[in-house]
Amino acid sequence: MGxxxxxxxxxxxxxxxxxxxxxxxxxxxxxxxxxxxxxxFPVLSQAQPGFLKSSFPNTxxxxxxxxxxxxxxxxxxxxxxxxxxxxxxxxxxxxxxxxTAGFLGEMLCxxxxxxxxxxxxxxxxxxxxxxxxxWMAKMLRLPETFMFCxxxxxxxxxxxxxxxxxxLVAARDxxxxxxxxxxxxxxxxxxxxxxxxxYAKACKIAGIAPENIRTICTTLGSxxxxxxxxxxxxxxxxxxxxxxxxxxxxxxxxxxxxxxDPVDGLADVARRFGVWFHVDAAYAGSACICPEAxxxxxxxSTDPEYLKNKQSESNSVVDFKDWQVGTGRRFKAIRLWxxxxxxxxxxxxxxxxxxxxxxxxxxxxVNSDSRFEIVVPRRFALVCFRLNPPRPKSKPKPVELLNRKxxxxxxxxxxLYMTHSIVGGIYxxxxxxxxxxxxxxxxxxxxxxISEGADHVLRDES
Amino acid sequence: MGxxxxxxxxxxxxxxxxxxxxxxxxxxxxxxxxxxxxxxFPVLSQAQPGFLKSSFPNTxxxxxxxxxxxxxxxxxxxxxxxxxxxxxxxxxxxxxxxxTAGFLGEMLCxxxxxxxxxxxxxxxxxxxxxxxxxWMAKMLRLPETFMFCxxxxxxxxxxxxxxxxxxLVAARDxxxxxxxxxxxxxxxxxxxxxxxxxYAKACKIAGIAPENIRTICTTLGSxxxxxxxxxxxxxxxxxxxxxxxxxxxxxxxxxxxxxxDPVDGLADVARRFGVWFHVDAAYAGSACICPEAxxxxxxxSTDPEYLKNKQSESNSVVDFKDWQVGTGRRFKAIRLWxxxxxxxxxxxxxxxxxxxxxxxxxxxxVNSDSRFEIVVPRRFALVCFRLNPPRPKSKPKPVELLNRKxxxxxxxxxxLYMTHSIVGGIYxxxxxxxxxxxxxxxxxxxxxxISEGADHVLRDES
Numbered sequence: 069m070g071x072x073x074x075x076x077x078x079x080x081x082x083x084x085x086x087x088x089x090x091x092x093x094x095x096x097x098x099x100x101x102x103x104x105x106x107x108x109f110p111v112l113s114q115a116q117p118g119f120l121k122s123s124f125p126n127t128x129x130x131x132x133x134x135x136x137x138x139x140x141x142x143x144x145x146x147x148x149x150x151x152x153x154x155x156x157x158x159x160x161x162x163x164x165x166x167x168t169a170g171f172l173g174e175m176l177c178x179x180x181x182x183x184x185x186x187x188x189x190x191x192x193x194x195x196x197x198x199x200x201x202x203w204m205a206k207m208l209r210l211p212e213t214f215m216f217c218x219x220x221x222x223x224x225x226x227x228x229x230x231x232x233x234x235x236l237v238a239a240r241d242x243x244x245x246x247x248x249x250x251x252x253x254x255x256x257x258x259x260x261x262x263x264x265x266x267y268a269k270a271c272k273i274a275g276i277a278p279e280n281i282r283t284i285c286t287t288l289g290s291x292x293x294x295x296x297x298x299x300x301x302x303x304x305x306x307x308x309x310x311x312x313x314x315x316x317x318x319x320x321x322x323x324x325x326x327x328x329d330p331v332d333g334l335a336d337v338a339r340r341f342g343v344w345f346h347v348d349a350a351y352a353g354s355a356c357i358c359p360e361a362x363x364x365x366x367x368x369s370t371d372p373e374y375l376k377n378k379q380s381e382s383n384s385v386v387d388f389k390d391w392q393v394g395t396g397r398r399f400k401a402i403r404l405w406x407x408x409x410x411x412x413x414x415x416x417x418x419x420x421x422x423x424x425x426x427x428x429x430x431x432x433x434v435n436s437d438s439r440f441e442i443v444v445p446r447r448f449a450l451v452c453f454r455l456n457p458p459r460p461k462s463k464p465k466p467v468e469l470l471n472r473k474x475x476x477x478x479x480x481x482x483x484l485y486m487t488h489s490i491v492g493g494i495y496x497x498x499x500x501x502x503x504x505x506x507x508x509x510x511x512x513x514x515x516x517x518i519s520e521g522a523d524h525v526l527r528d529e530s
Numbered sequence: 531m532g533x534x535x536x537x538x539x540x541x542x543x544x545x546x547x548x549x550x551x552x553x554x555x556x557x558x559x560x561x562x563x564x565x566x567x568x569x570x571f572p573v574l575s576q577a578q579p580g581f582l583k584s585s586f587p588n589t590x591x592x593x594x595x596x597x598x599x600x601x602x603x604x605x606x607x608x609x610x611x612x613x614x615x616x617x618x619x620x621x622x623x624x625x626x627x628x629x630t631a632g633f634l635g636e637m638l639c640x641x642x643x644x645x646x647x648x649x650x651x652x653x654x655x656x657x658x659x660x661x662x663x664x665w666m667a668k669m670l671r672l673p674e675t676f677m678f679c680x681x682x683x684x685x686x687x688x689x690x691x692x693x694x695x696x697x698l699v700a701a702r703d704x705x706x707x708x709x710x711x712x713x714x715x716x717x718x719x720x721x722x723x724x725x726x727x728x729y730a731k732a733c734k735i736a737g738i739a740p741e742n743i744r745t746i747c748t749t750l751g752s753x754x755x756x757x758x759x760x761x762x763x764x765x766x767x768x769x770x771x772x773x774x775x776x777x778x779x780x781x782x783x784x785x786x787x788x789x790x791d792p793v794d795g796l797a798d799v800a801r802r803f804g805v806w807f808h809v810d811a812a813y814a815g816s817a818c819i820c821p822e823a824x825x826x827x828x829x830x831s832t833d834p835e836y837l838k839n840k841q842s843e844s845n846s847v848v849d850f851k852d853w854q855v856g857t858g859r860r861f862k863a864i865r866l867w868x869x870x871x872x873x874x875x876x877x878x879x880x881x882x883x884x885x886x887x888x889x890x891x892x893x894x895x896v897n898s899d900s901r902f903e904i905v906v907p908r909r910f911a912l913v914c915f916r917l918n919p920p921r922p923k924s925k926p927k928p929v930e931l932l933n934r935k936x937x938x939x940x941x942x943x944x945x946l947y948m949t950h951s952i953v954g955g956i957y958x959x960x961x962x963x964x965x966x967x968x969x970x971x972x973x974x975x976x977x978x979x980i981s982e983g984a985d986h987v988l989r990d991e992s
Contacts, residue, residue: 227856394689
């Protein structure tokens, strides 16, 4: 590299502060304009594979493009390929959210750009994360054993998968440490057929043999919750076969239908077999900030193993790099802190209740139309329903096909976006409320479109 | 959860657009003010463990705090605990950077908040990432087999560790698939004593037995590069012992001293033993955008295994969730795209050369003072040096202690921040140039402080 000489570089200032101010203001205005007009775009992008290729040269520009050109490109070249996750008419998957406080927190995180891999590298990053993790645990009314101020603690992971992977590796290594053969092929993990698919992926990354990932069936009868008795039987059978159960994953709010596994009963089974018990509350965890959801958060406290680790036992500083896969870490805590600080717990609770309120409104509309039915009872802000019109016995109903057609028709209008799932062999539509900008009127308008779609597919069919 | 009722929620609007505009503008101004005054803060935070605890209540606020209070808290309560990674006087670890384009890209990423786990979920996110990955590969002059437009492709990972983990798992599973016993304990991986510590961690997460992680010694003689002959010998010995080599990690720009492993020779060894060859260029990879660094990028092209995977072979759409640990993923590509678009390749090259220019300037200062010496030849923008004054033979030199004292003295001034490392038993100081705001004058001032520190510790010692 001796040849990487100074070639008399011409002046290039990537952080001219006045330019930064002007362009950042303009970007804010661009974003506000986007939110103001977000309802004019088809919610689900209508782009075809490869749409972007012809819009840009296939080599990077050698010279700078004017900022206005860049914003123009975002508007004209990228926007048609965006699915508008923040649209008030986005009812697919689980919606993502945005808030002023969250956005400002993200700005500060980017602006400081600290790399808080250990305490020393930026004390405020670590200590603020400790603070907000305990605030969060208190808001969820978890026992002190889950908090830094007790004997526990928490960490902000980038994804659910990473949280699963870190606990899986801990459970795996604990088992291997007492096995003279260190035979990973004897280790077995458990979940249900409703556990998120990312769980099986995390298990494979951790080196669990695919045939040792037990997927226990759930049924409509138990509202798709994982039955402790079945887990216990599966573990007994595995032990009898010379295998070693190490990990049980329960879910509070499954992705398909927001089913809630009976955490209490499962914790008992986990304790009896001495396995690590992990609770995935990626979706419904936030609902637990409302005291009326106490049944669930109460159950969480039955599990002293969850989140326990050697760092929590120590009284010295926390090095968060040891709590995650990577080494580098952004100052994510400041975003969460801004949300607490600028909104307060009462408003966050109100926000959750408002989502539930909207979902209940939608549920009523479904119930008021005899052509539709609710497939599983609504728990949070997801309504699982399907078109299932009464018909003479002589004419069997192609219910799944009808609903597939309905979904396609609805999404193709671009006026809203929903997705589907299948549980217990039943194909259904998922109406997931939670986008920040969604109001009563959007839910009502969405129902209009769905109802019109039902007219359409039923007319076609007859 | 049937009890999670609508409790007549009072109005809470987390995204009032005029409030958003006002507060976002104010946050921009706050950030600019921070950059303008960044040199007035001690670079390394002088905070003590637990400093933050008394600044905030131990439960989250129930009611919102005014925005001005929040910004004030950032200034008065958090700032003292920040280590200023963006300070022009930050010469520790490897500096982090900031640019207007990167910041604006991050804003748009946050604003759209798309979750691009598969193509359909937001086509523009996936297609823009494909575009910028190919742009990046072209800028690095990699062969087409590394590009989507060839038979390869790339993905933006959150951390180096994640990239290592994903390739390790692929290498592990390829080996296990042809082993009837699926015995992970027979698999061996290779790196040097200069490979980043995150490598051993990734290996452990992937379930490689700790005793099968070979750490091959490097020496000053080979400038701390990993010698292909030693790797070859280690692999031969392992094969003879019935073990199975699966993975070799080379580094272009090690963390301690920016050593460059001889990628060409190592690739030959990797090919001969049929092992996965991974090149970690987390630091020095960016230097390879300058054509004069062609020696290194040329070598990279000898490795067709790197980045190859089954998705690259397919001609259909790319689902990036299958390229990473997690499922969710932010629209990170837009940040990289903004940087390309708003700066152009020529400016990015100039920026790299400017960092090198500053490091060379510092190197000259070190060389001009006979009390100091350069420990390993400078390659990029890191200068490895130490205080090692000429002394009579009768008086043995406590060189390491002198340098520890010097480092502590320099960092305690708060005027700059450096870190240290040890290679080949030699304790030395690392002066890493690369913070966005660093100019000649900061390097010169840093040298003044270091020189003053040398006077101080040598006076103390005599």
